[in-house]
Each structure stands twice: as structure tokens, then as C-alpha cells.
Amino acid sequence: MKPLLSIVVPTKDRYVYLRSLVRLIDSFKSNDIELVLQDNTKDNSSILEFLKNYSNIVYNHTPKQITVTQNSDDAVNNSHGKYVCFIGDDDGVTKHILRCVMLMEEKNIDVVVPSDLSYFWPSYISKSTGNISGTLSYKPYDFSLKKTGINKVLKEILYKGFVDRGRLPLLYHGIVKRSVLDNIYAQIGTYFPGQSPDIANGVALCFTAKSYYRINAPIIISGASAMHGGGIRKMKRGYAEIDNLPFLSSDAKAKWEKKLPKIWCGQTVWCESAVKALRCMGHKEMVKDVNFEYLYASMASSNISLYSFAYSYTTNKFKFVTKTFFMFTQRVYNAILRFLLRKMGFEYPINLKRIHSINNIEEVNAFIMDRYPNWN
DSSP states (O other), X not given: OOOSEEEXXXXXXXXXXXXXXXXXXXXXXXXXXXXXXXXXOSOOHHHHHHHTTOOSEEEEEOOSOOOHHHHHHHHHHTOOOSEEEEOOTTOEEOTHHHHHHHHHHHHTOSXXXXXXXXXXXXXXXXXXXXXXXXXXXXXXXXXXXXXXXXXXXXXXXXHXXXXXXXXXXXXXXXXXXXXXXXXXXXXXXXXXXXXXXXXXXXXXXXXXXXXXXXXOSOOEEEEEOTTOSTTGGGSGGGOEEGGGOTTSOXXXXXXXXXXXXXXXXXXXXHHHHHHHHHXXXXXXXXXXXXXXXXXXXXXXXXXXXXXXXXXXXXXOHXXXXXXXXXXXXXXXXXXXXXXXXXXXXXXXXXXXXXXXXXXXXXXXXXHHXXXXXXXX
């Protein structure tokens, strides 16, 4: 009998977090969930011994180095559930995920994206946020379900130049009906038509999903660890020129969007992936609606090292400088406000809750199920 839900996890070289995830899912004691581990670690001997003690796990190993997109495709293709949830190996889920999937089944919902539930592992270090390692961060939940217009959220993110995921429907940190994913794969031969699987799939879902809801409930644990950030956090100055990236194919470099600086940073990778998804899904006419000027200003205001790259691409220098200054001022204002509120013993935003001294995602689930035991 096929499981109701597949939780798919592409992984590589991060067994310290993966073990905690395996123990967490096993603690649910449910045959309705399968955990699919798609492992691209070269030497997997240590995890094989560990997995002998657990059931309801689909484990596949590819020792040869492959792309993140290929590993992600393989993970989904090796899953069997009617619904699929994609998370990273330092992420997790709460036991409420089963009730959420049952709700999707009852209401015939294609995609659900839950509210934020963030966990910073003890190994996480950030100069910009201070010491938040071992910390759980969330806002109060009321378990409300809200239908979300797909065309509206796509227009929102087009206007912002795809500098983030916005309110897109998502498989990554979301739950999607398999038939909707299969529709994407049947059309283009991949679930993830871009270098960044999360946003590429999110854009593709805009053209295959019919019903999309956001739910204010603690369902998916977004983990941040020492290895968090897809490598960008480790790059000197926060970016790298694409010609110097060995993991990027020559074909990908040659087909890099002409309106994007040829550098690898958060904004360019997301936009490049999103635009490729538009093209792959047969909507290249929408590329003209991408607000690249917003993206250039976002790059320049977030990292001074990116200013010259962005400046060389903008077609309106005055608007670029003005927008960059405005965005930078907003960032400084928010940083000062956050600092002052914390000095006074408040969090920012005001309704943000922080729980400290949490050692792993198993403890996150235990805390959430104690604080929110019932599905309201």
C-alpha cells in the first residue's frame, strides 16, 4: 500500500543533521509517511549502519557527483506518496503534518505552504543576527487556512525581480499533490527547471496547480545550520563569478540570462532559475514583466561588493541610485529598530517568539506539540 505522504530529502555530506531527521520521522510511528533520502555523499558507510534500525525509509545512493537539481529530481522520482513534501537535511517537520495532508485530501487542495517555524542549530553562527544558535523562532499560530490566488502571487514576485520566493506555491517547505508535480515532469522532463530547485519548482507550480492555500500552522521546521545557505554564505564577499564555479555546467553558463550579471549570489541565482522556469513552462512572454531594475537595486543595497555589477546593468542610473539608497536606508532602519527593541527586552517583530537552548529538531517538534497539541 502506498503511503499518503512522501517527505523527500536530497542530501550530501551532512549526516549529523540527517540522523536527527530520521529519528524524528520514526518517532511519529506512522505508515502514512515515507522518508525518501537521496544521498550524493561519496562515502555513505556510516549512514548505512545507522539506517538499519529504522523502517519506512527509501534510501538511494549516488556516489558520483551530480547537480542539486538532478539529486532533487531523483528524490521525487523515487518517492511513492500521494502528496510530497521537500525539505533539506537540516530541516524537519512536526507531527501536525499528517493532519495537514488529511485536510488537503478532504478539501482537494493541490498545494499548501505553512507559516514560518525557524530553528537555528547550535552550529549556526551569523554576524548579522547575533548569537541565535540553538534557538527556535516563530509567531503565534491560529491554524487558519487561506486560499491564495496564484496569478496574484506570481505578479507580486515578477515585480520584485524574483529576489526571493515571495508567496509562491512551493514544494520546498510546502506540500504538493503528486499529480500536480507529475504534470510538470510530463511537460519538461524535470520538476526543477532551474539552478535553484526551490524557486524554479515554485514558478512551474504556478502553471499546473489549481488550488493553493497558505496555512498559519506549525508544520515544517526550517533549519539553519553551519552548512546552511547553498554555499553562498561561505563565498568570499558573498558572491562568485559564474565562470569560476566548477559545479555549474558550461551549458548553464552559456545560457545565463543576458539581463543578469554573471555572478552567483542569492538574487541572481533565484532570478535566473525563475526565468528559466518561465521559459521551460512555455511562458517566455512573461520574461518582459520581470522587474530587473528592482533586482539590481536589491543586489546593491544588500552587499556593497555587488554595487558595480548592478550599476553596469541598470538602464536608468538615477532611478537605480535612488532605489538603492531607499532600500539601504530601510535595511539600516530595521537593524537599528531590532537592536533597540532587543535592548529593551522585546523581539522584532513584536509578536515573534524565541525559545532558546534547543538542541535538535526532535526537541523542536516536542516543544511545538506541547505548546500546540491540538489542530484547532
